[in-house]
Amino acid sequence: MKLNEITDNPGATKARIRVGRGIGSGKGKTGGRGVKGQKARTGVAIKGFEGGQMPLHRRLPKRGFTPPSSKNYNEVNLGRIQEAVSAGKLPADAAVTIETLLAAGVVTKRRDGVRILGVGEISAKLAFEVAGASKSAVAAIEKAGGSVKLLNVVAEAAAEA
Incomplete structure (x- = not known):
């Protein structure tokens, strides 16, 4: 056996899905991103954003106070x-x-x-x-x-x- 003859077992690896390569591929045109809008573009991850609706973390009431100088004995x-x-x-x-x-x-x-x-x-x-x-x-x-x-x-x- 030579190093250039080593291969994976059959079925061990799958080819990655090549998106945006025609409608016949099933992942053509929009490439699985849906249609239009900010999130169809690259580099977008809006944590906590709910499309203009008031986000959950702002809808819930805030309660209590944690003193910054408290001691834990x-x-x-x-x-x-x-x-x-x-x-x-x-x-x-x-x-x-x-x-x-x-x-x-x-x-x-x-x-x-x-x-x-x-x-x-x-x-x-x-x-x-x-x-x-x-x-x-x-x-x-x-x-x-x-x-x-x-x-x-x-x-x-x-x-x-």
């Missing part, structure tokens, strides 16, 4: 943190930060930080350094002998000074 319950401590994934002597929670597999992405919620029980004495915490979470952590340091409060106070 990882919300972690106290019960989940206690499970990680009990399983030995989270060290009880080190400060609980976003990095330690990522390493322990409690959260999967950094996002804008961690917010601790008060669902569940905690018995470990932990020092938290997080973006936010609910009042019930702070009360439960301090009852267990731990402490909470809010990072965003520190950053905002430094920005104002």
Whole structure:
């Protein structure tokens, strides 16, 4: 076998349709484009245009507002943190930060930080350094002998000074 003798299997390829080659071809004259108008011409793709009718994206009502400076926190319950401590994934002597929670597999992405919620029980004495915490979470952590340091409060106070 030589390189110039290699061919496809019979029926593996089809010849392309040659448009605009006479009425007998079935794709003659207008070449499958219909008749007249802007879209019969080349280089036209009008996204969302409905022929002068008010487009759908302008007919539907717009609702709500998304603040550009909103924060997206990882919300972690106290019960989940206690499970990680009990399983030995989270060290009880080190400060609980976003990095330690990522390493322990409690959260999967950094996002804008961690917010601790008060669902569940905690018995470990932990020092938290997080973006936010609910009042019930702070009360439960301090009852267990731990402490909470809010990072965003520190950053905002430094920005104002």
